Amino acid sequence: MNFSLRFQLSFMMFLEYFIKGAWFVTLGTYLTSNLKATGLETANIFSTHSLGAVVAPFFVGLIADKYFRAERLLGILHLSGAFLLFLMYQANNAHEFYPYILAYFIVYMSSLAISNAISFRHLPMPREQFPAIRVWGTIGWIIAGVAISYIFHWDKSEAIASGALKNTFLLGCCSSLLLGIFSFTLPSTPPIKTEKNKGWSSLIGLDALQLLKQKDFLIFFVSAILICIPLAFYYQNANPFLTAIGLPNPTAKMALGQFSEAICLLFIPFFFSRLGYKKTILIGISAWIIRYLLFAYGNADDLSFMLLTAILLHGVCYDFLFVVGQIYTDTIAGERFKSSAQGLVTIAMYGVGMLIGFWVAGFIAEYLKAQQVINFWKQLWISPAIIAALVFVLFLFFFKDQRNK
Incomplete structure (x- = not known):
């Protein structure tokens, strides 16, 4: 190049x-x-x-x-x-x-x-x-x-x-x-000719819905949607939270999450080859639980290290769940549904999952304010931690990792 x-x-x-x-x-x-x-x-x-x-x-x-x-x-x-x-x-x-x-x-x-x-x-x-x-x-x-x-x-x-x-x-x-x-x-990047019968249903992955007949993929699919609910809490509330409690330079400190994301990408092959899909994804889900508990109980003073740790966990949260999930989807889909399956999972997560997540986060925030709850931020962050814990249990007991075996 x-x-x-x-x-x-x-x-x-x-x-x-x-x-x-x-x-x-x-x-x-x-x-x-x-x-x-x-x-x-x-x-x-x-x-x-x-x-x-x-x-x-x-x-x-x-x-x-x-x-x-x-x-x-x-x-x-x-x-x-x-x-x-x-x-x-x-x-x-x-x-x-x-x-x-x-x-x-x-x-x-x-x-x-x-x-x-x-x-x-x-x-x-x-x-x-x-x-x-x-x-x-x-x-x-x-x-x-x-x-x-x-x-x-x-x-x-x-x-x-x-x-x-x-x-x-x-x-x-x-x-x-x-x-x-x-x-x-x-x-110059001119358009390339595509299959004439490739319509909108293929682009958004509807023709890959039959993959949901496989129990493991169905459990992964549902888990991927549900875990995007806690993800939406982070996007919507992290910066207002860090600003409200007085953490210095919150925007720059949140950028550490992207730094950790880049570093964690290098470790995915190491963990993946030794642990397989199930254990690697479980690490990613557990990181969400830990992250939100750190937000709930940390502060901008003597416990500020808990907040920074929560931010740095972004790499594990994102890469070990979503990137490995994309690899798993590619493996399950095969050549026939390779593109459409990725489209289906992407829309399910970033479309359906996060859409639900933003509304859940907004509703909970409004409810806590209306009830004048003491320790508003603590209660807010415990909510996605509980949701992530439920997803962890779902994935742990029902996903069998048959393809990996």
Whole structure:
């Protein structure tokens, strides 16, 4: 791979994830502090992330893959995203904010698939070379968090009180504008001909539903949906929680989660080869339980190490469950359902699971506030810990790992 191609793809990935990291991490704090959103309004806004994940396969598979050059479409999507981020910056309340973020996530989730497709099309050896390209996305997310905390100081309590978090959308807007322009310089990636009978049902994995007849895959499928409920709690509440209890530079510290995610990817082959699917996934589920208990009982003073440990567990939580789950799905599906099964699991987790999760998290937050519960944050974090524990029991007793045997 020549240097020019490596730079182009790496910079594309860097900006792709820098854009989201510039504003999404602090979104929960922004909604409550700037827009005075209620728990259910916050849940409604966060749910657009899941709705975008559901719509994106239709857009990419039925339209983008067939009629447009990928690099040009990526540019158009990010130029549109820059405009939508600017509208989000100007919104004055949650009701006005909602349609802009819904449209944005349809655009952004589509751009994720397209940026990956561009990389795979042009890498000579994608399986070996893609991780080195994709890691720049993680670096971009981390640098966005560090910039917010240590360069702009937008997540300081006094800055939040003055409305400075609003500027995160301008940062995302400018970086989206830059990637939109840069995308037109990427290597030409024309559409490729696909199977004529490949319709929308195949794209979202409906033809892989018959795999659910296998008991192990059914248990994994249900567990994957249910574990996304605790995951939604993290996205929706982690930054507001860390900000509320006074942890210094919370956005930069949350970026440690992406750092651990990159490191844990290296350990998956080690654990997977020795433990198999079941034990590795159980480690991932148990990490969610431990993480939320650490959040529940930690504080920003003498027990701040518990909060940092909870953040650093993100790699184990995500990689040992979702990445290994993707490998398991690939193994079960076989050649016939390889793509459609991944589509089915992706929509089930990031669409159905997280959509339910955002609403559950919003409902519980509203209930605890209405009841004026003492130790609000402690009670809030115990809820997803209990849900994760129930998923752990379900997976432990009913998943038999027959394929691994």
